[in-house]
Amino acid sequence: MNTPVTGTPEGRRRRFRRTWPITSVLAASALLLVSCGGDAEGEGDAAAEIDMEASGAGAMEDFAAGDTFVATEPxxxxxxxxxxxxxxxxxxxxxxxxxxxxxxxxxxxxxxxxxxxxxxxxxxxxxxxxxxxxxxxxxxxxxxxxxxxxxxPVSDYLDLMPNLTQKIEDWELEEDFASLYQEDGKFxxxxxxxxDPQHQYSFAVRGDIWDELGLEDPESFEEFADQLRQVQEAYPDMVPYSDRWSENGPLEATLNVVAPNFGTSAGWGYGDGMHYDAEADEFVYAGAMEEYRDLLAYFAGLVEEGLMDSESLTQDDDQAIQKFASGGSAVIGANDQELLTYRTSIEEVGDEDMEVRMIRVPGGPAGDMVDASxxxxxxxxxxxxxxxxxxxxxxxxxxxxxxxxxxxxxxxxxxxxxxxxxxxxxxxxxxxxxxxxxxxxxxxxxxxxxxxxxxxxxxxxxxxxxxxxxxxxxxxxxxxxxxxDSKERLTPDPARPLDELERERASINQTQLTDQVRTATAQFILGQRDIEEWDAFVAELESSGMAEFVDLHNEAYQRAQETLDGDVVED
Structure with missing residues (x-):
């Protein structure tokens, strides 16, 4: 068996969604994107013609949502x-x-x-x-x-996937799916x-220490820092916070969940670096945002005060877990599965008094936010x-x-x-x-x-x-x-589909920009580069084609939005 938030008013968007069945909605989205840039031959239709005699071997007749699939032949x-x-x-x-x-x-x-x-x-x-x-x-x-x-182009065949289309409609995922479309009108x-969004990542804390010091889940990241200071004072031989998940980039899991509360994108959520500014109705480059600077400054401050282990950005996961389990730290990045790993590691050490729990992700300067993809x-x-x-x-x-x-x-x-x-x-x-x-x-x-x-x-x-x-x-x-769930959810980014030539142009800049941001992120947090050098860093991004990269994505975004606002539903 084995071989080796858009510029479209919310009311307009919702009326569009309620009025049309899901296959029609997705078909319309596809055709609109095609009209923005591309396919004069009519490609992008949501349903492709299927010759059942040529392609129907083993298929069930009249397959519908809720049916058990059993092939009519092996x-x-x-x-x-x-x-x-x-x-x-x-x-x-x-x-x-x-x-x-x-x-x-x-x-x-x-x-x-x-x-x-x-x-x-x-x-x-x-x-x-x-x-x-x-x-x-x-x-x-x-x-x-x-x-x-x-x-x-799987979007051409959604009519053959009734369970998927029913879920999209029942769970109101049309807006999420709109972001999948490419410039050719397909995904x-x-x-x-x-x-519903399922939030998995946060910080694990030593619950016994939190209880001893009378600490509750912090409401803000400033309060979180204050709690780390209290841990440092009570346990001077311990580094309060030592983190993990830095194998492919600095603090990728932690920055991903913290960034929305600072109004930016980072870590695993950095993607191609484009961040939608809903107030300005345009995309900006996350790594050059003042909000990104503030995010790095926060963690740099923790490192400078000795509240956060500088090895968090260089150690492997096992080292971070061992520090936590052996009492060398009181906080570590976590998800609900890794919480069990930490407890198992503590049991192996043999300290029965240690307790571990996850805290709610605190709010930040941008509010009490969460990415709710x-x-x-x-x-x-x-x-x-x-x-x-x-x-x-x-x-x-x-x-x-x-x-x-x-x-x-x-x-x-x-x-x-x-x-x-x-x-x-x-x-x-x-x-x-x-x-x-x-x-x-x-x-x-x-x-x-x-x-x-x-x-x-x-x-x-x-x-x-x-x-x-x-x-x-x-x-x-x-x-x-x-x-x-009580945190405010970010809305999905609007679509900004690039055509083939634009993708090639974007790829030239994207890798260089991402590498620069990843390197500088670690340098700023560790104090190897002073946060006061931020303007110089942004200038370095500019010299690597950041402005052209951002313009490319905003042009694609405007093409899609102008057509959508003008052609789909008028108020």
Whole structure:
């Protein structure tokens, strides 16, 4: 099986969304973008003509949302599989066997290790050797491959994916999907969906120390700094805060969750560096914003005062965890899964008095904000699948597995009566011999390791629906996420699709600018470069083509918005 916020008034946008069915809305968005720059031949239609005699092998007739997909004849689909070291792929996984036995689908995997995932994906797509579908593809990952024609314009085939289109409409994701469209009026990635934003990252603190000092969750980052000072005073031999997740860039997880509260973008959320300024109704370069400067100045101040470990930007994750578990620090970046890792590490050290909990992300100068994207890692499809005789069956299968309630539950929990049971109120309980996320610590087997379920390759966005996402969460995690729901949500950025030539021009500047910002971010935080040199740094970005880069994106944004405002719905 294995081989080695737009300029459009909100009322107008909502009326547009309510009045048209989802396929019409997405079709209109596509056609509008085409009229902005491009395709005079009519490409960009939301539905492509399908010859069922040529492409319908194995497909179900009248496949509808809620139907269980069962191929009418055995089919085999290939995928590029991200092999995670925590649950390496096994040929005899029950997940794979159930797909073959009960749904008529055999999956042929080409495996790429997690450590080499992005490079391997780029290599096979760029060489034209992509398998049928490529999971673990985030929106934005696909743009570099569009010009070469290697990827399927999936927006042309949404009418064959009824579960996906129903979720878009029911969960009001039209505005989120609008950001996926490219300049040719199509989009090339099927994202993972979230019914509601699911906040996972924040800071883990030593709860016993916080309780000892009478500290509550800080409401602001200034209060957070004050709390670190109190920890420093009470425990002078401890560095209050030592962080992690700096392998590919400085403090990527932490800066990602903190940045919205400072009014900018950073860390994992930096993307191509473009940040939408809703008040000015234009895009600006995040790395040159005064708000970005203030963000760096805050962390630089923590380092300068000795409140934050300067090794946070150079140590690997294991070193940061060891410091925290051994009592060398009292705060570390965290998500709800890593919280369990920290507790396990503390147990290994043997200090039973240590307690760990997550705090709500504080507010900042820009307010109490959170990035509330509801599009997650998804998948891209090879352009070649459109020529396959089982093309329609492939789309039906992917629609069922990744977007139907039944398929999402199957991927996350397995099979009712075998890997779990369900009570009358809908609550699920793992079988006595199976554990996952510490829900059943006495279980000798793991749902992902031993069965292949609860696998990020086949389970986008942890299950997508709020009920399913929360079905395996501990009470403390639900409480944390509920606390984050009171933060003000950022709206999705408006679309700014570049054409092929613009993408080529942008790529020339983007890599250089991103590298400069990443380097300077570390230098400013560590005090290797004085924050007073900020203007000189911005001048360096200007000399690397920042203004041209920003203008390019704003021109694309204006093209799309002018057409949308003028042609879709008039008040």
């Amino acid at each position: 089919v085999e689909f290939s995928l590029l599989y991200r092999d995670h070291p925590n649950y390496p792929i096994q040929d005899d996984w029950e997940f794979l066997n159930k797909l073959e036995e009960e749904h008529g689908v055999t999956l042929e995997t080409s495996n790429a290790p997690l450590s080499d995932w992005a490079e391997r994906r780029a290599l096979v797509i760029g060489a034209g050797d992509a398998p049928d579908f490529i999971p673990i593809t985030y929106p934005g990952d696909e743009t570099q491959f569009i010009a070469g024609g290697a990827l399927l 090339y990635v099927l994202p993972g969906l979230l019914e 509801r599009l997650e890692s998804g998948m891209a499809l090879s352009a070649d699948v459109a020529e396959e005789e089982d093309f329609v069956a492939l789309l039906q299968f992917l629609d069922w597995l990744y977007y139907s309630d039944e398929g999402m539950e199957f991927s996350k929990w397995g099979v009712e009566g075998e890997t779990y049971t369900k009570d009358e109120d809908g609550s699920r309980t793992l079988a006595a011999n199976i554990d996952m996320n510490g829900l059943n610590p006495e279980g000798e087997e793991q749902l992902n390791v031993d069965y292949g379920y609860h696998n990020g390759v086949f389970m986008l966005a942890h299950g997508s629906s709020t009920e399913l996402v929360q079905s395996m969460l501990r009470d403390e995690v639900i409480e944390f996420r509920d606390s984050m």
